[in-house]
Amino acid sequence: MRDLGVGFGYLLKGQRWVGRHGRQYGFGLLPGLITLVLYAAALVALAIWGADVVAWATPFADDWSSPWLGLFRGLLTAVLFALGLLLAVLTFTAVTLLVGQPFYESLSEKVDADVSPDGTAPGSGLPFWRELWISARDSLRILLRAGLWGVLLFALGFLPFVGQTVVPVIGFFVTGFFLTEELAAVALQRRGVDLRARLALLRSRKTLVWGFGTPLGLAFLVPFVAVFLMPGAVAGATLLARDLLGEETAEEDERTGEPVSS
Numbered sequence: 001m002r003d004l005g006v007g008f009g010y011l012l013k014g015q016r017w018v019g020r021h022g023r024q025y026g027f028g029l030l031p032g033l034i035t036l037v038l039y040a041a042a043l044v045a046l047a048i049w050g051a052d053v054v055a056w057a058t059p060f061a062d063d064w065s066s067p068w069l070g071l072f073r074g075l076l077t078a079v080l081f082a083l084g085l086l087l088a089v090l091t092f093t094a095v096t097l098l099v100g101q102p103f104y105e106s107l108s109e110k111v112d113a114d115v116s117p118d119g120t121a122p123g124s125g126l127p128f129w130r131e132l133w134i135s136a137r138d139s140l141r142i143l144l145r146a147g148l149w150g151v152l153l154f155a156l157g158f159l160p161f162v163g164q165t166v167v168p169v170i171g172f173f174v175t176g177f178f179l180t181e182e183l184a185a186v187a188l189q190r191r192g193v194d195l196r197a198r199l200a201l202l203r204s205r206k207t208l209v210w211g212f213g214t215p216l217g218l219a220f221l222v223p224f225v226a227v228f229l230m231p232g233a234v235a236g237a238t239l240l241a242r243d244l245l246g247e248e249t250a251e252e253d254e255r256t257g258e259p260v261s262s
Contacts, residue, residue, distance in 0.1 A: 007211025007240065014236020015229070017111060024107050028231025031100025036227050038095075039088050046084045050077045086150055089175060089220055093182045094139040096230055101132055104234045108186045111238040115249045122191045131189070138185060138195045146178045176213030177202065179220070183213075183237035184244070191245070201244050212240055 018025040054076045061069055097104055112121035153171045157163040181202055188198050202209050216233055220226040242249050 001207065003205055003208035004211035006243070007208040007213075008215060009211075010236045010240045010243070011212050011216055011233065012236070013239055014111075014234070015232035017114070017235040017239075018107075018232045021110070024110060025231050027103050028100070028107050028234065029227060031096050031103055032227035032230045035092060035096040035099055036224070039092060043081075043084060043088060046081055050080050050084075054080060083150070083154060086154070086171075087147070089217065091143055091146070092220065092226055093179050093230075093233075094143055096226075097182055097186065097234075098132075098136055098139055100230075101135055104186050104231075105131070105190070107231060107234055108190070108238045111235045112187065112242070115239065115242070117248055117250050134189060135185070138189075139182065141195060142178060142181060146174075149174050149178075172214050172217055173210055175217040176210050176215075177206070178213075179217050179233075180209045180213035180237065180240070183233050184241045186234055187238040187241035188245075191241075193245075205244065208240070208243070212236065 018028065051073065054073050058073060058076065061072055064072065109121040109123070113119055153167055153174070156167045159167070181198060184202070185195075185198060188201075193201065216229065219229060239249065
């Protein structure tokens with residue numbers, strides 16, 4: 001259980017790091033703002049035309065009498081929007097990281113160099129286009145996994161009692177795990193750790209991952225919060241990645257928060 005607190009501590013340390021490095025924080029906001037605009041437009045479109053989509057998909061209900069037709073299609077419309085919102089939460093990080101690859105790569109490297117005892121940051125040595133391709137490919141594979149979990153949890157949500165109590169809790173932990181994977185991938189990919197190895201590494205310390213990713217996933221449910229937390233989340237995930245790999249990290253000065261050599 002100690003790892004839960006350690007994971008949450010890395011989330012806070014990441015936010016403190018970007019708070020001390022305003023320029024990095026400012027650059028790190030741009031990808032989130034771009035993604036937010038795209039997602040907001042998609043959700044607004046879903047809210048406006050969702051009922052039309054449901055009506056088109058359920059022609060068999062056209063002859064149903066009132067109020068059953070309205071209740072049935074109204075429920076499906078609400079479910080469609082809820083599913084869209086869930087997918088937005090699950091995929092926001094992946095899309096933002098893809099849009100902001102050079103921004104977050106630079107931020108993660110600076111965090112590594114700042115907290116490393118020798119002041120260096122690991123590099124992949126790969127050209128930018130190659131890194132972008134690997135990131136996009138791995139993100140798609142993670143999104144497929146997250147989507148399967150989302151569909152499963154959505155279906156289980158119809159179970160009496162369990163669907164309204166246990167399933168949402170499981171959903172937040174699943175979301176936290178995949179959020180952490182996407183964020184830690186920025187630092188781990190630079191170290192040559194492939195997707196399969198990353199997943200194995202994260203599963204080996206699930207409570208650490210949940211301590212970092214679950215509160216972050218809950219925070220991401222609040223409109224606009226994800227945009228402002230993303231730079232710090234990338235910084236915190238870099239610190240978490242160093243912990244997972246057993247890399248030495250300079251301790252922080254308790255008064256200033258700056259790393260100091262031990």
